Amino acid sequence: MKVRLAVDPSISGALEFWLHSQGHTSLLDSDQELQHTTKLALDYAHIKPYLLGQTPIPDHWPEIDNWLIIDAYLDHCQLICVMQLGCRHISIAPLQESILTAWLNGVAQVPQLTFDDSQNLHFESNLAPAPEPLLAAFVNLMMADHWSQEEQVLQVAIIAWRNVALQAPVFAKLKQQLRLDPVGFAQLACHTLAGGQWLQQQGLSQAATVANQHHEHWDGSGYPLGIKAEAICLAARLAKLYDSYLGLRKNKRYAKACDHATSINKLLRGDGYLSPSQFDPQLLTRFLAAQKAVEKLYNLHHNSVA
Numbered sequence: 426m427k428v429r430l431a432v433d434p435s436i437s438g439a440l441e442f443w444l445h446s447q448g449h450t451s452l453l454d455s456d457q458e459l460q461h462t463t464k465l466a467l468d469y470a471h472i473k474p475y476l477l478g479q480t481p482i483p484d485h486w487p488e489i490d491n492w493l494i495i496d497a498y499l500d501h502c503q504l505i506c507v508m509q510l511g512c513r514h515i516s517i518a519p520l521q522e523s524i525l526t527a528w529l530n531g532v533a534q535v536p537q538l539t540f541d542d543s544q545n546l547h548f549e550s551n552l553a554p555a556p557e558p559l560l561a562a563f564v565n566l567m568m569a570d571h572w573s574q575e576e577q578v579l580q581v582a583i584i585a586w587r588n589v590a591l592q593a594p595v596f597a598k599l600k601q602q603l604r605l606d607p608v609g610f611a612q613l614a615c616h617t618l619a620g621g622q623w624l625q626q627q628g629l630s631q632a633a634t635v636a637n638q639h640h641e642h643w644d645g646s647g648y649p650l651g652i653k654a655e656a657i658c659l660a661a662r663l664a665k666l667y668d669s670y671l672g673l674r675k676n677k678r679y680a681k682a683c684d685h686a687t688s689i690n691k692l693l694r695g696d697g698y699l700s701p702s703q704f705d706p707q708l709l710t711r712f713l714a715a716q717k718a719v720e721k722l723y724n725l726h727h728n729s730v731a
Contacts (some may be wrong), residue, residue, distance in 0.1 A: 426529065429454055429462035429486065431471040432495060436519050440466060440495070443520060449529070462486075464529065466493045469503055476506050493528040495519060502651040504611035508535055509618055509649075515608050535612060540590040540619040554585045559726040563667050566718055567711055584664045586632035587639045590620030603678055614640065614648050631660070639664040642703035662705040666692075666712055669699060674723060685720040689713070 428444055430437050431454035441451045452462055454471070465487050472494060474480040486492075489511040499507075499517050507515065513533040516524045527534055561581045568577060590596055599605065599613040621637035624630075637649070638661035645653030647665075657665075673688035683691065691699055693713065701709060712719065 426450070426464060427452060427462045428464040428466065431465065431467035433468050433470065436468065436495060439520055443522075443525065447529070464491050464493070466495050466528075468496045469494065469499055469507070472507060472510075472512075476510060489513075490533070491528075491531075493525070499607070501607070501611055501614060501648045504608065505614055505618070505649040508538060508611060508615055517607055535608070536595050538595060538612060538615040538619055540593040540596070540616075540623045554589060557581070557585055559671075559722065560584060560667060562722045562726070563719070564663065566715055566722065567663060567708065580660050580663075583629075583632045583635055584639075584660055584667075586620070586624055586629065587636050587661075587664055588616065588620065589624065589636065590616040593619070611648075617649050631658075634658050635661045635664060637661075639668070641665070643705050644700070644702040646700075646703065657705075659705075662708055666704050666708055669704070670712075670719070670723075673699075674727075685716075685723065689716055 426449045428449055428451045430440060430451050432440065437453065444451050454467075462485070472492075475482050482489075490513055492512050493514040493516065494507050494512050495516045497517070497519060499515075504515065504517075513535040514524065514528040515535060524534060561577075564572075564577050564581050564584070568580070572580060591600060593616075596613060596616045596619070599609060602609065605613060617637050617640055621633040624633035624636055635658065638652070638657050641647035641650070641652050641657045641661065642665070643654055643657070643662065645651055647653075669692065670688060673683045673691055674685070676682045692704070692709070693701055695701060
């Protein structure tokens with residue numbers, strides 16, 4: 426098998442040695458010979474120009490299903506970008522033999538991260554997600570002096586679509602796992618773009634934007650694209666704050682539910698995962714000023730469904 430290498434020299438030597446020990450031949454991408462190659466190994470620096478359609482992929486490279494992204498470090502946004510391009514073999518630590526072998530044998534590590542309306546959807550009616558009474562009350566509490574009643578109803582309906590792709594089996598399975606490695610976490614994080622793409626196809630462009638952006642952070646540390654501040658739409662910033670508070674209040678397999686006071690403290694001071702810099706500062710200020718009303722709303726809703 427002929428394998429083309431477009432990786433940093435610190436990786437290429439060891440990778441060539443391993444490939445040759447397995448009976449394969451290699452060709453550096455800098456070589457002028459345009460021999461047919463079956464597989465391609467490349468690092469982020471070499472793939473970056475081809476992300477988001479910036480530059481046409483070279484004709485002499487094999488199909489994307491035969492690529493291996495191999496890099497010592499890739500952050501969440503970089504991982505998501507290469508997955509969205511269609512890369513299905515990724516190693517964030519050089520020379521993981523199990524991943525290399527799977528790549529050579531054509532066994533995909535990353536599944537197709539897509540969503541469509543045939544994937545076991547469970548909507549209440551007319552392709553609408555289940556209502557969230559607490560969300561409506563939260564939006565009213567936070568935005569009564571900013572949005573009209575009609576606009577609040579509209580924005581609640583838009584925000585409610587944010588996690589639509591989590592209903593797809595590929596994402597539901599990932600969500601059920603207790604621990605995810607960085608590649609697994611990035612796969613789950615792709616529910617943002619998969620849901621956004623599907624919503625855009627349904628003509629729900631505002632809902633698509635919120636689905637794409639509701640895990641972005643004000644300080645730029647979020648995903649999938651790492652946008653920040655007012656580049657994130659207001660509804661998505663509001664959804665981020667709402668989901669973060671609710672997440673703290675819920676029992677999870679890896680953490681017990683926090684009471685209201687502890688949740689507020691974590692939002693205000695951070696906890697190693699959350700940081701106040703992740704939130705729109707004006708929305709966070711409003712939230713903290715209304716925290717007693719938020720607690721009352723939460724308790725009222727929680728007791729009504731208990």
